[in-house]
Amino acid sequence: MCSVNEEGAEVFEVLKPIEPLELKCRKCLIEDGNVVLQKKFVYCKTCFVPMVTHKFRATVGKSKLVNRGERVLVCVSGSQSSVSLLHMIWTGLQQSTYKRLTFEPVVLYIDESVLHDYPLDQVKKIKELFEKYGLTYHIVKFSAAVYLDNCLNKDTNVDQYNDKLQNIFNNLSDLTLKEDMLMKLRKRAITKLADLLKCTRIMTAENEHKLSIRLLSNVALGRGSQISLDIGLAVNNKNNNNTSLVTIRPMRNLSAKEISYYALFNKLDDFMHSNFLTATSEDESIQKTTERFVNDLQVDFPSTVSTIFRTGEKISEKTSAIAYCLLCQGIMEVNVSPSSAMEATKYSKYVSLMGVKALKLSLKELKNEETNEKNCNGCKCRNKQDLKEKIIESLCYACTHIIQELESLDDLPEEILNKEKERLQFKKMEEQIKDFLL
Amino acid sequence: MEKGLNITTEFTSGLQILFNNIKKHKVVLPETENPWTLGMLLFWIKDNILVDKDKCDLFMKGNTVRPGIIVAVNDQDWELLGDLKYCIKNNDNITFISTLHGG
Numbered sequence: 001m002c003s004v005n006e007e008g009a010e011v012f013e014v015l016k017p018i019e020p021l022e023l024k025c026r027k028c029l030i031e032d033g034n035v036v037l038q039k040k041f042v043y044c045k046t047c048f049v050p051m052v053t054h055k056f057r058a059t060v061g062k063s064k065l066v067n068r069g070e071r072v073l074v075c076v077s078g079s080q081s082s083v084s085l086l087h088m089i090w091t092g093l094q095q096s097t098y099k100r101l102t103f104e105p106v107v108l109y110i111d112e113s114v115l116h117d118y119p120l121d122q123v124k125k126i127k128e129l130f131e132k133y134g135l136t137y138h139i140v141k142f143s144a145a146v147y148l149d150n151c152l153n154k155d156t157n158v159d160q161y162n163d164k165l166q167n168i169f170n171n172l173s174d175l176t177l178k179e180d181m182l183m184k185l186r187k188r189a190i191t192k193l194a195d196l197l198k199c200t201r202i203m204t205a206e207n208e209h210k211l212s213i214r215l216l217s218n219v220a221l222g223r224g225s226q227i228s229l230d231i232g233l234a235v236n237n238k239n240n241n242n243t244s245l246v247t248i249r250p251m252r253n254l255s256a257k258e259i260s261y262y263a264l265f266n267k268l269d270d271f272m273h274s275n276f277l278t279a280t281s282e283d284e285s286i287q288k289t290t291e292r293f294v295n296d297l298q299v300d301f302p303s304t305v306s307t308i309f310r311t312g313e314k315i316s317e318k319t320s321a322i323a324y325c326l327l328c329q330g331i332m333e334v335n336v337s338p339s340s341a342m343e344a345t346k347y348s349k350y351v352s353l354m355g356v357k358a359l360k361l362s363l364k365e366l367k368n369e370e371t372n373e374k375n376c377n378g379c380k381c382r383n384k385q386d387l388k389e390k391i392i393e394s395l396c397y398a399c400t401h402i403i404q405e406l407e408s409l410d411d412l413p414e415e416i417l418n419k420e421k422e423r424l425q426f427k428k429m430e431e432q433i434k435d436f437l438l
Numbered sequence: 439m440e441k442g443l444n445i446t447t448e449f450t451s452g453l454q455i456l457f458n459n460i461k462k463h464k465v466v467l468p469e470t471e472n473p474w475t476l477g478m479l480l481f482w483i484k485d486n487i488l489v490d491k492d493k494c495d496l497f498m499k500g501n502t503v504r505p506g507i508i509v510a511v512n513d514q515d516w517e518l519l520g521d522l523k524y525c526i527k528n529n530d531n532i533t534f535i536s537t538l539h540g541g
């Protein structure tokens with residue numbers, strides 16, 4: 001199926017048998033069906049909801065991901081997937097003893113209204129929803145979560161941080177990078193809040209469909225080595241100082257359709273949850289192009305998503321990685337072999353810049369050449385440019401694209417800048433004492 | 439004497455952005471010679487309640503819904519009802535759910 005071109009797809013279509021759908025539920029064989037999954041499996045409402053819940057519980061229960069009484073940060077964005085996750089957890093907490101979920105959920109909503117136009121009463125409605133469930137919850141402004149350590153304090157004025165955050169995104173003209181940056185900052189915010197709220201597990205609501213699109217987009221963005229981090233069931237956040245923080249994706253075995261009908265049958269109201277790609281054209285970003293590609297295939301080949309997803313699962317991270325990106329905390333390629341795609345990109349960029357001269361110089365010399373060119377003596381831009389170049393050394397391939405577009409680094413969260421300065425100082429020190437070391 | 443059809447259309451999971459941020463729309467479909475089908479309804483929605491006509495391709499593709507949008511009539515999958523060919527009945531509740539990310 002991977003090599004389907006237009007003609008190929010047509011041939012496939014003709015061969016597709018046109019079988020009339022069974023109208024009765026395949027489980028109870030009595031009730032009329034309500035939902036069709038993968039164009040062939042028919043379920044009635046009564047059998048469908050437990051089936052979906054069971055899949056969720058099976059994923060959570062797998063290999064004892066969560067311990068009894070453990071604090072779990074449940075991230076609710078307002079999307080249909082996330083309100084369904086909340087409902088499943090709440091239902092799980094109500095069940096009789098032996099089936100009851102035994103962890104302690106802490107519900108989190110990050111208010112991103114600084115970046116997107118949301119209805120004014122959205123936060124109020126989210127609050128009402130959380131109150132109804134009666135679970136511990138926190139509603140935090142996005143900019144506070146990105147920039148402040150005491151972001152749980154609601155009285156802090158966040159205006160200046162709102163400006164900083166908006167600045168970053170205004171600086172990025174490319175939708176692909178904007179969306180990528182948003183994902184990374186969200187992740188940072190969630191990790192920080194988990195820490196502050198003393199949670200050792202994070203649950204997010206991505207479904208199979210979303211993760212498949214993320215998988216393919218990641219490859220296109222040059223985040224191939226970070227795939228298992230971004231789509232895995234349980235991912236240990238190794239970059240975090242206390243190594244026990246694990247992100248769990250309990251909805252990853254559910255399809256988008258299963259979740260939509262779960263929400264419909266349980267009358268779950270979802271909320272506006274925008275990103276930079278909301279209502280944008282499909283040609284403007286890698287992520288949307290990928291989404292269309294997957295969705296269009298899915299129309300005729302109902303197993304497209306699960307095929308992509310199962311393939312992605314087979315990709316596992318290389319254990320040799322020791323460096324983590326300063327911005328996205330993803331695995332960084334260090335000491336890449338000269339034949340890697342990354343080096344090839346570098347080389348082709350270099351050749352197109354230098355022309356025939358390139359053939360005479362080796363790639364190593366290129367580095368020196370580059371630094372010589374960039375040292376524009378004595379002008380003011382130098383320091384800033386310097387820090388930018390230095391910080392890029394601590395970033396993964398995909399994140400360098402984001403940072404390169406930023407006019408100034410001042411709007412980045414301070415902890416990133418501080419960490420970089422720390423690293424540079426350490427490097428300098430190492431340089432200085434190098435001669436004294438045996 | 440037969441009058442138009444009273445139905446409810448609902449747009450959720452981000453689709454409401456295209457409809458003035460309102461999810462539920464109670465509408466009356468005018469009387470026609472041929473019975474109303476879901477296929478006809480799509481075009482009627484496009485002409486009558488879709489706010490920004492330029493964004494039509496976020497709702498429709500060709501003569502059907504854009505891939506990634508789920509359609510249910512009274513909580514029943516339209517795939518079980520003959521999809522575009524389904525004949526709409528009075529008081530039907532027709533739901534359009536987007537599975538696209540961020541709407």
Ligand SMILES: [Zn+2]
Pocket residue numbers: 025026027028029030031043044045046047048
């Ligand atoms: Zn049944």
Ligand SMILES: [Zn+2]
Pocket residue numbers: 325326327328329330395396397398399400
């Ligand atoms: Zn990175």
